[in-house]
Amino acid sequence: MSDYILELQDVVKTFGGVTALNGVHFQLKKGEIHALMGENGAGKSTFIKVITGVHRPNSGRMLLEGKEVTFKSTDESARMGIAAIYQHVTAFPDLSVTENIFMGQEIKNGLGIYKWGEMQKKARELIEPLSRDIDVTKAMSTLSVAQQQLVEIAKALSRNARILIMDEPTASLSKNECEQLYQITEHLRDEGVSIIFITHKFEDMYRLASRVTVFRDAKYIGNWDVDKISNKDLINAMVGRELTAMYPEKTAKIGDVIMEINNISKEGYFKNISFEVRKGEILALTGLVGAGRTEVCQSIFGIMPPDTGSIRFEGREVEIKSPIDALKLGIGLLPEDRQTQGLINELPIYQNVSSADMSKFIKGGVIDTKEEQRSAIELCQKIQLKASDISAPPSSLSGGNQQKVVFAKLLNCRLKVLILDEPTKGIDVGAKYSIYEIMNELAASGYAIIMVSSEMPEVLGMADRIVVLRTGRKAGEFDPHEATQEQILNASLQVKSEGGAKE
């Protein structure tokens, strides 16, 4: 018999041409808390989905208590005692706690009628040890995020889960709630449940885990006993990439300050963020997912204007209440989600390109389609869009070319500042290079660029200056020529202790 309750060997998972897991190993001992760490996009989420049967691996073996298993659905994995609790709770918000816990496994009498009384009693028995403040008859949406997670845990326990996967459970919890969760997690471990704890926070790992496995770039890097690895080595394991010549030569000359952000705050998202950006400069805004980067960009662009603070543009104090104001000033945003925010897949490419500023194509109250198409062709050639027909919809293009359409849309407006939110997200390596080239050319022609990115090499390779955000605050500003990946990751993570010993 194996020592491990769950073991994965050489698991490979690809989506189309993208490899999400590349020969990954993982071993979970019975009754341990095992931390799984890695940067955004390292493959952690895909990994959970493979274990729970959402995705089926292309190759590799999964052993449950030494026996090989394959799951075709989440139901099968649940029956085998595997449960996952996601960062964003996937419950039914309008149903009661009891209904959520017994969803799919309702207790019925002989006639098939639900026995609510019994279910409520059982739900109370399950919830009581976890928290005394949860009323099982209340709707899920009336609970806090922490309480909802506890309900999910109760649901997992009701199915006799032996393996519990927790995906960044502490990401949106306060300090006290974290401590409660730690205690519950430890209690479950003592009961014999084996736990995979996915986290970004070193604090979580030191407090809970006995072992840690690190993924990077869809690959397995290694696993260590938590008390035997230093902080520095762990960060190295997480980022340790070589910066090769993946980034084009910089030609831009940095000019005067064009926009100053002074102490802007938005309740619940970020607080007292200040920075400035200059003409010809690429400023990187980095930090972990959820650190408030996208929200800061959306505030500057007027999607959700800041509560307090001020923005100076070209030396004048300005008020940006909507994207209309932002575009009028000359601030453009390349949104993070190009499918829902950047493109209209039902309209032809040229209409997408012109959509943010049609004024120059209006002649006598009518849109001059010929002129609109001519201008779109010119812009698309400038950014080397690979397409044959601009009357085709953007959905006919690859991810990289779709992103270029959004770039062309920005270039169609008279802009001075470009905010690029994850410009290379979901784009394969080859196409990334051409996006970088476009960024450099734009900077060289005088645009000020704010680039949000989670990818450390991209940040170091492209930026002239780096601003790091952490949980909605500015955690530091770095010069990429002097800063190391470790320093930046240190700033974005909540690293408390330096030596790596347990607190």
Added chain:
Amino acid sequence: MAENQGNVRDLTADEGFKLGSFLKSWEMVLVYILIVVNITLMAVRPDLYFTSGTLQSIIQSGMDVSPLVLGMVLVLMLGDIDVSCASVMIFASMCTGLSMDQGIPMIPSVIIGLLGGVFCGFINGLLVAYVGMPAVIVTIASSMLFRGIVEIILNVNSLKNFPAFYVNISWDNLGGVFPLSLLIFLIMGAFFVYLLQKSRFGRKLYIIGNNATCGQYSGIDVKKTKLIVFMIMGLMSGIASIFFVGRMGGSVSSSMGTGYEMNAIATCVLGGVSTNGGKGKVYGPIIATLIMAFLTYTLGLMNIDANIRKIVTGIVLIIAILISNFRDASDARKKSLAAASVRTQEAK
């Protein structure tokens, strides 16, 4: 897939006129349907069909709903719906009728009626765009509200004091040949073609109807645009009141015009406008308005019972929508195949 290498292909704008695809377009299909209905009528009642005045009567019978159809095209384009337009139409009629009763001159009375319609549209638009309520709920509620107001004010009485030109619009033929109502409809239709298909405002509607979030990110004031569309719908309901009251011989009572909103929506859908928003043109609903007129009238001439007529109309609509859905699905399949072949070429 090294996209930084290799030459950029020559970009073209492949939107030229192609006879093949034109003949297969939905608008042309509607023309064929219209012809078939005409031939049927010719075959069944040749005596009537070739009697002077019959065609004019048929067309006139379908024109009172036509302003509602045009307004509805814009509302549906947003992905919204307005089921209150028939009530608004009666409300606007009442505004004009009461003004005339008060001795207000004709032109101001007509304008008061139109403004009454715009006001109703404003209320709808405010609730949909700025309060964020679903359009179907808002307009069901406001439909009851507006008609309720009319019922309270008019009770069982009918208003009979309307401008004389109302009846002329609905019943006169230019030179004894061309229905005046059709001429006005075509002029309005031409304006709506411009508004939706040629102007910046129309482009905004296509953008919002397909992806409102992207519209917001592209600097479009989505809320304001929606409000304006509902106000235009209100105005068109006001104009419909002129056609309608004229059609009724210059009188109106509170219980009239029920079901007109459904006719308008059905006509738009038959004309190829998607209720999900962002799809369709104005030509289709214009032809569809004529189809509905001919269909209803032909069935009437064939001595088919009024209730059976409704059933037949319903079935025809369902079939038309099925055909249109089927065409969309096969279009989508062709497109995704084409896209896949483009991607493989890129990969090479």
